[in-house]
Amino acid sequence: MKLVVIEAPAKRETLKKYLGDGYEVFATKGHIRDLPAKSFAIDLNNNYEPHYENNADKKELISELKRKAANADEVLIATDPDREGEAISWHVAHVLGLDPNTKCRIQFNEISKKAVLKALETPREINLSLVDAQQARRVMDRIVGYKLSPILSKKIAPKLSAGRVQSVALKLVVDREIEIEEFKPEEYWNVTAEHSKNSIKFKSSLAQHKGKKIKIQNREQVDKVLADIKGQDFVVSEIKKTNSKSHAPAPFTTSTMQQDAGNKLGMSLKKITSCAQELYEGVEVKGEGKIALITYIRTDSTRVSADAQSACRDFIVQKYGKEFVPEKPNFYATKGNAQDAHEAIRPISMQITPEAVKDSLTKENYRLYKLIYERFMASQMTEAEYSNVNVSMKVNDYTFKATGKTLEFAGFTAVYKEYTEEDKEKESGKLPKFEEGETVKVDAIKEEQKFTKPPARFTETSLVKAMEEKGIGRPATYAATITILTARNYCSKEGKYLVPTELGRHITEYLDKFFHGVINVKFTAHMENRLDEIAEGQDDWHDVVDSFWNGFKGLLERADASSLTMKSQPIETDIICENCGHKMLIREGRYGKFLGCSNFPKCRNVKPYETEEKKPIAKCPKCGKAVFAFKTKKGKAFYACEDREGCNFMSWDIPTGENCPNCGEFLVKRGKMIKCSKCDFRVINEQK
Secondary structure, three states, X not given: OEEXXXXXXXXXXXXXXXXXXXXXXXXXXXXXXXXOOOOOOEEOOOOOEEOOEEOHHHHHHHHHHHHHHHHOOEEEEOOOOOHHHHHHHHHHHHHHOOOOOOOXXXXXXXXXXXXXXXXXXXXXXXXHHHHHHHHHHHHHHHHHHHHHHHXXXXXXXXXXXXXXXXXXXXXXXXXHHXXXXXXXXXXXXXXXXXXXXXXXXXXXXXXXXXXXXXXXXXXXXHHHHHHHHOOOOEEEEEEEEEEEEEOOOOOEOHHHHHHHHHHHHOOOHHHHHHHHHHHHHOEEEOOOEEEOOEOOOOOOOOOOOHHHHHHHHHHHHHHHOHHHOOOOOOOOOOOOOOOOOOXXXXXXXXXXXXXXXXXXXXXXXXXXXXXXXXXXXXXXXXXXXXXXXXXXXXXXXXXXXXXXXXXXXXXXXXXXXXXXXXXXXXXXXXXXXXXXXXXXXXXXXXXXXXXXXXXXXXXXXHHHHHHHXXXXXXOOOHHHHHHXXXXXXXXXXXXXXXXXXXXXXXHHHHHHHHOOOOOOHHXXXXXXXXXXXXXXXXXXXXXXHHHHHHHHHHHHHXXXXXXXXXXXXXXXXXXXXXXXXXXXXXXXXXXXXXXXXOOXXXXXXXXXXXXXXXXXXXXXXXXXXXXXXXXXXXXXXXXXXXXXXXXXXXXXXXXXXXXXXXXXXXXXXXXXXXXXXXXXXXXXXXXX
């Protein structure tokens, strides 16, 4: 009997089906040996030697693993095919007394019979370079967590934590919020003409004045344009016809899957990750038992195997026809900083269509599998082809332009639509036929006031994209890094957007002041590249950690010695503690303000803080009653009607009590800006 050791119990049943009677499968349920949770465990004076211990909660599991290994003819370690999985293999080998240089490690990118049996034929040694890369990350993160977190807790608020990558991700969110607050909107106007010809309605937009691009910035300029073109003919001056092609998108990486699923399916990062994990490990399919549907989900590569590519092309021919398969297979370049250790995320078999397993999957799993399946199929299809028409019309000294774009051959778009909602708005349909010199009928001319918009706040998925583009983190770390920001109340979520809390801003401000040399995008990306070099055997992990620590320890000493603190001072109130009779103090905690007894630590009475005298903010836009400020359980302010039961008005931004001059909806204050709650109207709030 051979023993195969894996991580996740969910994979056990799927693997047993492929391995047969001669194998037993044992799941470690993640790490069985790690740095202890309650001590630093890194010897800074002995080449950064980590002190690992068997996990206390895995004591019985380890005993059972040892017993099974002792009775097995051979032990094969089949943990996940990434650095973390390699490290777990190394720890398993240590616990079992196996030599990591013997061929005890097997690896597969997908849980299919073919991939599993092939892995059994090609066991290898544990890759110690990958283990060292994971070990370097673990040690540096432990140093930051144990050395920096106490300083933040001392200087800002109790029980705070810092992370080498987490704190940089938080800085991105905070910097974006500051950019939004400091943004000064600029006014501009659009002038469009509505036309009709041969029952086809279309629009043209003002583009030029005397042959040069025109930008209208105020009402006076608009009035001049309208006066100049009033009663004038729109005469076709130029017709341009072109053809264009759109290439199919690459198959999914971890990052692009998270972005697309977030944008198109509205799924949270946590939900995307859990669904993808289930699809990879195996799901119960009617008539088939438990089977895995997709390849490994932590990858930054767009590479696919020749077998998978060939099978996909054959499937496309059968379903859509030869014209939908390019003459030469599509290949996609992988980004320079990618590890390229695994294939892209793809279905294991094209024959298992989303519709075939729909009844066996949860709604979320079905939608994600369909997205992955269709993206992969599209990646191997021909380009979409379009015909484009651009018509210029002269009106006095002005030029209006109309564009038409029609799909001539669907190509990959027969399967997969890559565009977003914003792209849909920009889409144009077919234009009628024109001849140069002809006069085009005008049904109406409309002007619209607009304001430039600040950059959008980050969503979870757009933050993933930013982290990937800037080289911060890797596929296995994106979701965990971002999730912790809201879990620790460093960010809150307003709808789908991440908004830094006051606490999050204090942390970023403090880190910027004392740790800017380490907690920044450039340095963090540099360290990720050095970890990659360790994994490739080009650098020693001790040297990488040493260079990090030598720079970091000086910053720690400087910050700790500084008298600067961002702790909020307690404010005495007239509220009497019902337990001991002392006055209650307003204190600042991890989740905002709270009331604590001034007789602390003798009396530990605490309770939620609510302002006794609430002042109305404005009149409710819905019912006319007063709007007051309220707080969520985590201390985030919001604004709602005093009639909480009878009126459902609520806003995260401060209502001004005034209405928008453009659309009539209520106006709100956000930072230095007054903006409409519905349309694009916004002006600078000079009184702030």
